[in-house]
């Protein structure tokens with residue numbers, strides 16, 4: 055079953071929400087954990103258990119695991135495995151991008167089912183040109199995985215490049231969104247290639263209807279709201295997957311409180327369904 059179909063089923067069954075697993079040092083401290091691979095594992099596993107059966111997708115932020123070196127990567131592997139065994143889709147936020155041959159190695163690392171770090175989907179950066187992402191997109195589609203391409207990111211610096219116009223007079227973000235839509239053209243139902251569009255971007259004239267999922271970070275800690283998402287996405291809101299990290303994780307460390315915070319967030323975004 056394609057990633058797009060699996061995602062659509064997960065959202066239909068568990069609500070429209072992706073919770074980020076971002077073990078910030080400040081959150082580890084707030085949860086009474088040390089800033090170590092040991093604390094990281096306690097944090098990540100508690101999050102995986104609290105969100106299993108509650109949220110459609112979890113999004114571990116690779117950076118917070120990588121900062122603990124090889125022990126952190128080992129924790130990431132176990133976190134991904136545990137979440138997938140519990141039936142939660144895993145989107146690994148790694149924002150990779152490189153020349154084609156190296157991109158293929160990254161794609162092998164995350165999107166081939168035989169890899170120790172195989173996940174359901176990854177985030178990628180189009181800075182080296184959309185064509186440089188073909189190894190990710192081809193590998194994902196061959197293995198029923200997904201890819202989310204950065205288009206209009208939630209950080210204030212994003213517009214400097216993303217709103218710039220290319221030689222053919224289109225914006226960089228528009229070029230990315232069109233390329234994503236083209237890749238989804240043959241999909242039955244929701245496509246498996248998604249775009250990342252932040253809840254903090256304000257107004258946009260870009261066509262956000264990419265026939266695939268729209269990962270929407272920037273909600274909560276970065277200031278984005280449900281109303282912002284409704285306003286920005288219009289009819290494309292049906293394909294929005296809101297992504298929240300700190301605002302939900304701040305309810306921890308008790309699993310019940312985490313579970314309830316995630317449930318409340320998913321309920322708030324149910325307004326996008328109708």
Ligand SMILES: O=c1ccn([C@@H]2O[C@H](COP(=O)(O)O)[C@@H](O)[C@H]2O)c(=O)[nH]1
Nearest residue numbers: 115207208252271272275276298299300
């Ligand atoms: O445009 C983007 C792309 C990715 N992110 C990532 O999402 C989370 C946001 O965390 P919050 O605590 O909900 O602010 C984080 O991992 C970012 O790296 C993003 O924020 N914006």
